[in-house]
Amino acid sequence: MDSLQVVRTRIDSVYTADSTYELDGKYSRLFVPLTFYHDVARSAFDLSSNNDVNNIDRTLLDVYLHRPDLVLSTQNQLDHAGTVQRPKQETIDTSIDIIEKVSPKVNDMTETLPINIYVEKPNFWTYSGDYSLQLFQNYVSDNWYKGGESNYSMLATVTLQANYNNKQRFRWDNKLEMRLGFQNTKGDTLHTVRASEDLIRYTGKIGLQASKKWYYTLQLIASTQFMRGLKSNDPHVYSKFLAPLYVNPSLGMDYNIDWFKGKLKGSTHLAPIAYNLTYVRDKSLGGRFGLESDRHTKSDFGSEITIDLTWQLSKDIRWKTRFYGYTTYKRTLMEWENTFTFVVNKYISSNLFLYPRFDDGAAKDGDHGYWQMKEYISLGFSYGF
Template structure:
């Protein structure tokens, strides 16, 4: 009898315990457990990160805000993004519940190449947002009564203005290990106060002396003459620039060269380079690299020059003397390896003067015979370029084009300086000139003129 009663009692007890176990298991939802574990892991990661501050020898970690998880920490709010994501074509509730329930956690997203303390990018933010939407969707389904907020309520919120934000500065308690300096008891301001005015002037110069020797024996099969030449020059510059509106440039050039002339029975030496030139340019900035500019140039030579085997004087000191005055716009550009100046002058005036009445052909300088002066009015373009092609090769070029709308005077000077070291260099000078105001003769059948000179020797720049 007792055995018969024991079996029903055991069955009744088993039936009463089984529903309780099912209820208990139903309360422990895997999604809720995964969410709680993820928050715990995230909290542990932050605390482990902040414990780095306990070591004073270690560099202070940089803490930055991470707004990617803000939906999980604000009051429960209904967002449309989780629902829209749930109804995508590539996603279904059955697939989500069967495959992704256990992985629905922030910690899993962190392992999926999402770092907490790096600068976020768009790809990382999108990936985190999808994981957060899955967690929120589970929350909406299991606890709909707790979702009191709505995304529409946040649309009318406006950020605080700068006047409403109160900044609380941090108060740092730093122990000073430096002893303060002894206080100054008395200061004589009249004697100790020094005012340094800026110096807008810059000075530089270049000097050179170069020699060329060419020897040919008397029985050389092609003939020829032995020659020696000497070329020297000095360039001085003084430039003012207030770095705002005003620029004043000044440049003095002196060049003198001699060459032996064996075939000249009258003169033993002749000049092959003779120049004295002074340039001044005053510019007032208009805009960007453009300047209103008033420029003046004066040039002449030092010694007399004669025709071969005669005493006919071609030119001399102040014969000619040329003064150019121009008014226009100047474009300037200064780069690391070159400087450029392009001066366009719609109004230009040139004054020619011949002081020596022994000059045989004044017309070569646009001065009519029987006169000592000439006045030319027109327009002028001047371009100056200094280009450091490589540290050992420097190209200096000057192009001038002057026209009276009846005649043209153009000049293009090019100097190539091949620097061997600080004191030695080779110079190649090429000067082309065009003047259609000169009358053509049997000896002079072209308006185009050319001069070239190659020399080697000493060179010094400061």
């Protein structure tokens, strides 16, 4: 009987080992719905205390640190609910037996070991990327500002993002977009390979939170291209690396968009103060981009708006759109990029790309005016993380 009593005392989550069976409840912390007890954390992190943490507190502390999602309430809520109810006491026969007198005493001393506290440094960076290799049919209007022609071609795209958010009003977003497409048409006898799509663009934002959705933001957009821009059977070079280079810093406010239960996400940047620098490495190409013939650069001030959105229309259809507008109140530039992605499986997808562009600072075309248009449909490999 004594051995059974000792076993029950060590296992039972409610009773203690004394003869009065007073209600203790210390073991019950491991079996009732998990609660955050202040004395557990205070005892573990109090540097001035020499007391070792017992096994029960060590177990609870391990849950607090590694699985906080399992904690359902706090000690304050538990105290407000009231104390643990005492169960009815049962009468137990405590008559002395000869076995009890000669049985060895159980050592209730439990060995305690020092605990090493490990505090993991939070990681405020998030990384993501998209890669694709596509085969497509391409349409380019005759006055497209970088040249090109309608054709069947190949396109490789890479989008990399590294964003910092310390959850304390400061954030820093970085996005690098690279697109490079090649084409080889039988009608072009002068060029073996030409670039059909060519873009290097960096977008950086430094924001200080003003409210739940609004940020004071300094934005920088810089863009150029990899290769020379050519037309079929035309020896003239229309653009090349750093010809042009656009650098556009702006100061304004960002509004974070998270609508339709997270299906539509993105941001809107409104900047009443914006600066636009156009650099052309080759002076002979300056006229195509509004520069004087003897200059490498042109700059002006104005206002801008940038909208970046991703809308998951359904499980297998996604729409990514970017609208950029800049005006000096004498000239206007607008670009609207739209990519509709139709997912076949994890690695195969089809893209529909529509890109209207308006620039009244460029030479006016007889058929299209200041409007330019690019479109392609593609099918190929894609991967994201």
